[in-house]
Amino acid sequence: MRNPIHKRLEHFASWQHLTFMACLCERMYPNFKLFCQMTEQPEQAKTYQNILNLVWEYLTVKDAKINFDHQLQKLEDIIPDVNDYDFFGVVPALDAAESLGELLHSIIAGSTLEQAIKISQLSLQTVATLLETEQERELLENDLKSAVEIEQELDVQWQIYRILNECEKRNVDLILDLKNEIRSAGISNIGIEITQ
Template identity: 80%
Template sequence: MRNPIHKRLERFETWQNLTFMACLCERMYPNYRLFCQVAEQPENAKIYQNILNLVWEYLTVKGAKINFETQLEKLENIIPDVNEYTFFGVVPALDACEALSELLHAIIAGETLEQAIKISQISMQTIATLLESEQERELSETDLKSAVEIQEELDVQWQIYRTLNEYEERDIDPILDLKAELRTAGISNIGVEID
């Protein structure tokens, strides 16, 4: 599904794209956490959260020295195998891991635009997959565009974009504000809440 925000991300600086990605990963984290609760792997949820915390630290602490190759290895060890689980929750959990993996690759390689677009698409895809699973049919682009859940996700992505777009220079305040706002809300892109 085409998302007009992708064209706009081309104008972003690296820090803005990385923050945009971190925000979307933050929104997918409750999906992974719920999966870990059901699969009885609470330590994996902590690892995911820690890696994401290090990304926020990298974005907000000047001169933070973090080995993201090591973090990527840690993440690769906690990616669920879809074939081992029969419940739907493994799908959004896998998407959350894929998104965080893209974010880490972006930091390591210093290439952010493609990854920002990809994470935006992954987040939308999680919602589309859930809707298709609930309705037991494949949804057309028109079906998806008119879905409330997709509209809400687009709104959130635009809101994050607009917040970051107000700043020409790298600024820590909007980064911390976005992180705090998403953590306080504690609701994922598919409506999973952190209690």
């Protein structure tokens, strides 16, 4: 599904891409956490959250020294294998883990645009997969475009984009505000709610 936001992201600086990606990963975290609760792996949810916290630290603390290669290894150890589980929850959890992986890769490699677009697509894909699972059929682009859940996901992505777009230069307060707003809402892209 084409998302007009992807064209606009081309004009962003790398800190804006990284903040955009971190926001989307933060929004997908409840999906990962719920999966960990259902499979009784609380440590894995903690690992995800810790890695994401380090990304926020990297974005907001000047000269923060973080070994992201090491964090990527930790993440790879907790990525669920869809073949090991027979319930839907593994899919959004995998999307969340893959998104965080893309974010870490972009920090390590220093290329951010492609990953920002990929995470934006992954987040939409999670919503689309849920709708297809609920309706037990493959949805066409028009079906997806008119789905309220897809509209909501696009709205959130645009909202994050607009806030970042209005910022001329890296603004630590703004980055922290975005993080805190998404975290305190505690609702994922597919409506999974967690209390902190």
